[in-house]
Each structure stands twice: as structure tokens, then as C-alpha cells.
Amino acid sequence: MSDTADAQLFPELERYVEKNGLLANAKGILAARLPRILGQGKTRAEGLDLPPAAIERQQELLALSLPEDATKDPGVRREMEAAQRAVDEHADHMRHPENRRRFALQVLRQLEGVTTGNKDNHFFADRFVLVPDKSGLSWSWSMTPHYAMISKIPADVEYVVRAYEASERIVEKWTMPVDRFLDRLSLAWGMARHFNEDENVLIADVARLFKVAVQDDRFWNSPARRNFEDVPEAVFIINLINWRRNRDSASGPNFELVPATLNQAHGSKSRAFFVPGNTEGTIVRPMIYIRRVGK
Structure with a gap:
């Protein structure tokens, strides 16, 4: 793995920070970014519990406006120049x-x-x-x-x-039993239908409200931000796939997906939802509406 929190990627900067008490007195953007530059905190990858990668630390250093006397320090300046070369070379390499x-x-x-x-x-x-x-x-x-x-x-x-x-x-945490998914899907569909202007309920709207529908009793008993658990974007499609594979065994309400037209799938204002067309998910089928079938 690249340099992380326990690696001294910027020893001259660390020396300067410690000497001048910069970290203890930092405010605003400096207080937010300086710890990450020094390898503290987490990577920007959402859902990944790792320290910031070396390239992230280098990018943060270049994006931060350090005090003027810091940039005049020869050692700090050398590290900033080395970071600039590394970031530029990395960007040039990965663009091919x-x-x-x-x-x-x-x-x-x-x-x-x-x-x-x-x-x-x-x-x-x-x-x-x-x-x-x-x-x-x-x-x-x-x-x-x-x-x-x-x-x-x-x-x-x-x-x-x-x-x-x-x-x-x-996936392991958020895959629900099919009957529970249908119960939560029914709630999300009902909310989307309530705010909809016509009978056609967009799958995209149901997917958005599904993040609310899957909240546990703590949230529903006291609807507040502190009780709201962030749900990964893909949780809806995880369970939709699982339901489509196992719906014959489901006892809850039934739903059907309506294929999108060419314009609905690819127009500039497309709201299509892309369902996997093969096991790997490399082929997708654009769907647009979700309808509740029967009672």
C-alpha cells in the first residue's frame, strides 16, 4: 500500500508544523486539510476505512494555502515541488x-x-x-x-x-430477505406515488425514497438526522436484483418494471434506472416506471 498515516511522507512539513504549533492552532480549511496531509483521518473513498493514500495527501498539500513563511522554508518548498511532480506524473500516466x-x-x-x-x-x-x-x-x-x-x-x-x-x-449487511424488501419497497413506492403527478411512478424516485424506507425503528420513532443511517446508493439495486432472482418464493406485494423508450433511456433529461441484463452487471436494461400489481 502507498504511504499512509504511519509513513513520514512530508518530514520537513511535519517539522515545520510541530515547530510552529500549526496543527494545534489551525482553523477553517487549514484545520480540515492539514491532518489529512499528515496522514491522519480517512481516505476520500466513501465507505472505505483506510488512512488517506499518498496521492491524496500530495493532492491535498498542493490544494492548501500554507502560511507564507512555510512556503519559504527550503525543506517544505522541496516537498511541495516533489508533490507537484508526483501528482502531475500520476495524472499524465492515468489519463492514457x-x-x-x-x-x-x-x-x-x-x-x-x-x-x-x-x-x-x-x-x-x-x-x-x-x-x-x-x-x-x-x-x-x-x-x-x-x-x-x-x-x-x-x-x-x-x-x-x-x-x-x-x-x-x-452487500452482506444490506441484502434483505425478499419479503422484507417488498415491504420496504411498498413503503418507498407509496411515498413516491404520493408525491407523483400521475400514475407512472419513476423507479429512480422509488430508489431515492428507499433510503428513507429502510431506516430502522429508531428513526421512525424519532425522525431526526442523528437517527438517520446513511445508506449506500447501491442498496436499492442490490435488493432489486435479489428479489428478481427469488421473487417466486416471495409472499409480499408484487411489482413490475416498465422498460424505458429510447428517448427515456438516453435523452438529456433521462430518469431511467438501469437493471443488470447479465450476472456480471456489464450489460444493463433501461427501465423507467415501477407499477404495483394487484392489491
Whole structure:
């Protein structure tokens, strides 16, 4: 793994900070960013419990306005210049598609006991798709290329591998028995229908309200932000997939998904929801509405 909290990536900066008591007296942006530069706190990857990666610390250093006398310190200035070179070289390397392909393959090779490959122009590992942003500097493990389990992962192989393991834990935690999912789905659908102007309820609206519907009794007994548990974006699609695979055994209410038209799926204001069309999730089928069938 790249340098993390226990590695002295910026010894001259640390010397300066300690000498001048900068960390103890920091305020505002300096107080928020300086600990991360020194390897404290967590990576920006959402859902990943690791210290910030070396490249994240270097990026933070370059984005931070240090006191003028700090930038005049020869040692600190050398570290800032080295960070600038490292960030520029990293960005230049990852912007090339072939280098992004090699990076993805490095990640997949380290996932022992997992079915991996490239299909439909997407890299996958078991049920997850590995998705880079356009720059290749940030990666996600997603259910289909659209719904992230863990996003904003730095382009560091070990971090992406660890994020895969964390994604598996999210699936294990949030996959519900089918009957419970249908109960929560019915609640989310009812809320979406209440706010809807016509009979057609968008799946995207139901997915958004599903984060509320799955809250536990603590929230419903006292609806407050402190009692609201953040739910990963992909939880709805996790359970939708599980329901579609096991709906014959379900005893709750029934729902059907309505396919999107070409314009609904790809127009500039598309609200389509993309359901996996194969096991790996590399093929998707755009759906638009969800209808409750029967009572």
C-alpha cells in the first residue's frame, strides 16, 4: 500500500508544523486539510476505512494555502515541488486508456478466489463492475456501471482491492430477505406515488425514497438526522436484483418494471434506472416506471 498515516511522507512539513504549533492552532480549511496531509483521518473513498493514500495527501498539500513563511522554508518548498511532480506524473500516466487497462488488470489479479474478467468493455469481479472516472484518478466498485458501492477510490491498487472487500461487506449487511424488501419497497413506492403527478411512478424516485424506507425503528420513532443511517446508493439495486432472482418464493406485494423508450433511456433529461441484463452487471436494461400489481 502507498504511504499512509504511519509513513513520514512530508518530514520537513511535519517539522515545520510541530515547530510552529500549526496543527494545534489551525482553523477553517487549514484545520480540515492539514491532518489529512499528515496522514491522519480517512481516505476520500466513501465507505472505505483506510488512512488517506499518498496521492491524496500530495493532492491535498498542493490544494492548501500554507502560511507564507512555510512556503519559504527550503525543506517544505522541496516537498511541495516533489508533490507537484508526483501528482502531475500520476495524472499524465492515468489519463492514457492503456495505463488504466493495466491498472484494472493489476487489481483483478490480486482478487484471489474471485471470478474476474473483461466483458462488454467493462472490467468486473464477480457481481461488481470496476469503473474509472474519465481521468482515471478515481475509481468505483459498482452494481452495474451506474450504481456505486464504494466511490472516489484513489488510483492505488491496494486501495481498490481493499474497497472490493468492503463492497462485499456492504452487500452482506444490506441484502434483505425478499419479503422484507417488498415491504420496504411498498413503503418507498407509496411515498413516491404520493408525491407523483400521475400514475407512472419513476423507479429512480422509488430508489431515492428507499433510503428513507429502510431506516430502522429508531428513526421512525424519532425522525431526526442523528437517527438517520446513511445508506449506500447501491442498496436499492442490490435488493432489486435479489428479489428478481427469488421473487417466486416471495409472499409480499408484487411489482413490475416498465422498460424505458429510447428517448427515456438516453435523452438529456433521462430518469431511467438501469437493471443488470447479465450476472456480471456489464450489460444493463433501461427501465423507467415501477407499477404495483394487484392489491
